[in-house]
Amino acid sequence: MQMSANANSKHYPGYLEIITLEECDSTNNYLKRNYEQLKEILPVLVTSSLQTAGRGREQRTWLSSRGKGLYSSFGFNLPTRQYLNMLPLISGFSVIDTLHAASGIANLELGIKWPNDVLCHDKKIAGILIENIIMEPRLFCIAGIGINLNHAKDDFPGELSARATSLKMVAGSDSDYVVQEVNPLLARFFFRWLEKLETGEKEEIIRTANRYSHFLMGKPISFHQTPDKLISGIFKGIHHDGGLILESNEGNTAIYFSGEIL
Ligand code: BTN
Numbered sequence: 001m002q003m004s005a006n007a008n009s010k011h012y013p014g015y016l017e018i019i020t021l022e023e024c025d026s027t028n029n030y031l032k033r034n035y036e037q038l039k040e041i042l043p044v045l046v047t048s049s050l051q052t053a054g055r056g057r058e059q060r061t062w063l064s065s066r067g068k069g070l071y072s073s074f075g076f077n078l079p080t081r082q083y084l085n086m087l088p089l090i091s092g093f094s095v096i097d098t099l100h101a102a103s104g105i106a107n108l109e110l111g112i113k114w115p116n117d118v119l120c121h122d123k124k125i126a127g128i129l130i131e132n133i134i135m136e137p138r139l140f141c142i143a144g145i146g147i148n149l150n151h152a153k154d155d156f157p158g159e160l161s162a163r164a165t166s167l168k169m170v171a172g173s174d175s176d177y178v179v180q181e182v183n184p185l186l187a188r189f190f191f192r193w194l195e196k197l198e199t200g201e202k203e204e205i206i207r208t209a210n211r212y213s214h215f216l217m218g219k220p221i222s223f224h225q226t227p228d229k230l231i232s233g234i235f236k237g238i239h240h241d242g243g244l245i246l247e248s249n250e251g252n253t254a255i256y257f258s259g260e261i262l
Contacts, residue, residue, distance in 0.1 A: 016187055017041050020180075021048040026055050027073035028131055028144040035075075035133070035140060042140075043076035043191075047183055054146065056127055058227065058260065068151050068166075070179045073144040074190055081139060083197050084132060085242030085257055088116035089209045090193035091128045091143045096212065097189040099125065099147070102182050103171040112212040113261050114244045123165035124148075145186065149177040202240065209238040216261075221246070225259040235261075 017038075024030050027046045031038065038044055051064030051071050064071050078084070092112040099118070100106055111119050118126035129144040151166035167177055196204060210217075216235040223231045223246060236245035236253065243255040 017044040019046045024048045025053040031075040031142050047072040070147040078139045092116040094189040095126045098186045101185045111215045120170045222262045
């Protein structure tokens with residue numbers, strides 16, 4: 001299936017190949033497995049009604065049942081590694097723009113927990129799994145995006161129901177969101193932000209990242225740099241290279257480029 005897009009823009013693809021699957025293990029895995037066949041037609045968007053082995057960050061699983069969420073991955077090339085730290089951020093912005101557009105609620109209170117968990121009222125509404133594969137001389141990037149669209153509270157198992165939410169829950173909508181209608185919005189916003197990244201509009205990206213993570217500013221956070229290394233400090237915002245700025249309890253400031261805020 002092909003999707004018509006804004007052909008005037010250099011980076012926004014005139015046609016985006018959309019691969020729509022009924023079922024797959026993981027849309028990120030699908031892109032990796034099929035890179036050889038797909039590399040000539042990049043960028044592509046792979047979307048699946050359900051995933052049997054949806055993956056989250058830090059080896060977690062991502063529940064991916066039919067009719068509840070959007071499970072999509074963008075596969076594209078980047079010319080250089082210099083943008084990589086910003087990819088999680090712009091993917092998060094695309095999700096936020098999409099949630100605003102799909103719900104029609106401009107003041108939906110959405111934020112980003114660095115680097116790319118999208119939260120609404122402190123609960124996770126979307127997750128992003130970026131995977132980069134070096135295919136010299138280029139980089140093959142996968143931005144896998146899972147958005148909770150139609151879940152009710154009881155659809156989240158166990159303690160997840162206290163930490164997760166969905167667009168339907170926060171927008172108070174009666175009817176279900178349709179994945180095929182949300183994907184084009186996501187693609188439009190994603191490539192718009194990617195273009196800003198590639199044309200060097202870093203300042204706007206960092207300003208936007210700081211605005212969306214303002215709810216954490218000055219607050220004490222705990223931060224997993226690696227699964228077994230926990231660091232605590234005060235959140236001081238997003239650095240101009242996309243890293244997390246953390247002030248230690250001793251008053252020293254450090255920048256981290258990977259890890260996860262608890
Ligand atoms: C996270 O928050 O841990 C990241 C979740 C990412 C889930 C999406 S769903 C589409 C794509 N395919 C996957 O297997 N994972 C990502």
